[in-house]
């Protein structure tokens with residue numbers, strides 16, 4: 659980096675890490691370093707940072723890294739991670755719940771039960787933060803973020819705040835339209851009043867289902883490929899025999915063959931090559947081209 663990032667960052671109070679290995683920040687446990695990782699203390703500091711950051715400096719936003727495959731050569735530029743306590747707040751007004759973007763989804767559980775609010779149980783079982791969950795229009799059990807979002811507050815690259823409605827996101831399968839470098843700050847969801855015992859039961863059932871069907875504790879980024887219209891990616895993988903493939907320390911989960919797993923020794927290169935080999939195998943046997951759902955970023959080594 660020719661730009662003097664250390665001098666630029668010295669006046670900020672939030673946590674700043676230089677050459678931070680992204681393997682520490684992704685569920686896959688792989689990924690080379692990012693030049694600068696910044697955790698702003700609050701919205702004001704984030705705004706100040708963006709106002710000062712030269713526009714030619716690359717900027718990335720990181721949630722919990724649950725849907726990312728960061729390559730072994732890492733990322734040049736700045737990465738913002740909203741993991742300070744300010745960005746983990748949850749506020750409730752009648753049946754509307756507002757969560758800040760760095761809030762882990764699982765943290766919603768307690769609020770839903772204590773306040774007798776239903777409608778967001780499905781989100782609690784999805785690994786990640788509220789920001790990443792909105793950006794990926796995450797979903798399960800027949801519901802996705804687009805079904806429950808009222809509005810979100812976002813910040814543009816100039817550090818200015820705007821409010822966006824549900825319609826502004828033009829939601830599609832696992833995607834919310836958000837302009838490049840815009841950062842989600844907080845998200846307001848619609849809930850309904852419900853008996854806390856019923857909420858607890860739904861949460862427990864969904865947790866049990868996941869434990870039984872998905873490798874929740876493994877180093878994985880969830881579903882690797884999008885389901886082609888009317889089909890299941892996992893079925894196509896199984897039928898083509900690609901579930902038996904492996905590359906170095908990267909393998910296919912035996913619990914759910916649309917999940918790739920780092921068995922502890924995989925590089926990002928192993929995982930990406932395995933994914934590409936699966937795409938080739940499904941194309942050859944089924945004549946269908948699977949599309950990556952996991953977002954790949956950074957440079958190869």
Ligand SMILES: Cc1cc2nc3c(=O)[nH]c(=O)nc-3n(C[C@H](O)[C@H](O)[C@H](O)COP(=O)(O)OP(=O)(O)OC[C@H]3O[C@@H](n4cnc5c(N)ncnc54)[C@H](O)[C@@H]3O)c2cc1C
Pocket residue numbers: 685718719720721722723724725726740759760784785786787788789790791792793794795796797798832840841842843872873874878879880881953
């Ligand atoms: C075991 C497992 C099971 C999973 N099951 C599901 C499932 O059932 N359904 C499902 O949809 N997904 C699932 N996933 C994928 C993943 O959990 C979701 O995509 C999750 O919502 C990603 O959140 P994150 O905070 O980890 O985002 P990250 O992976 O860190 O980032 C994802 C994207 O969001 C962007 N982003 C993150 N925060 C912000 C922000 N504040 N502002 C703007 N952009 C931002 C990032 O730049 C990136 O483009 C699963 C993953 C795992 C590991």
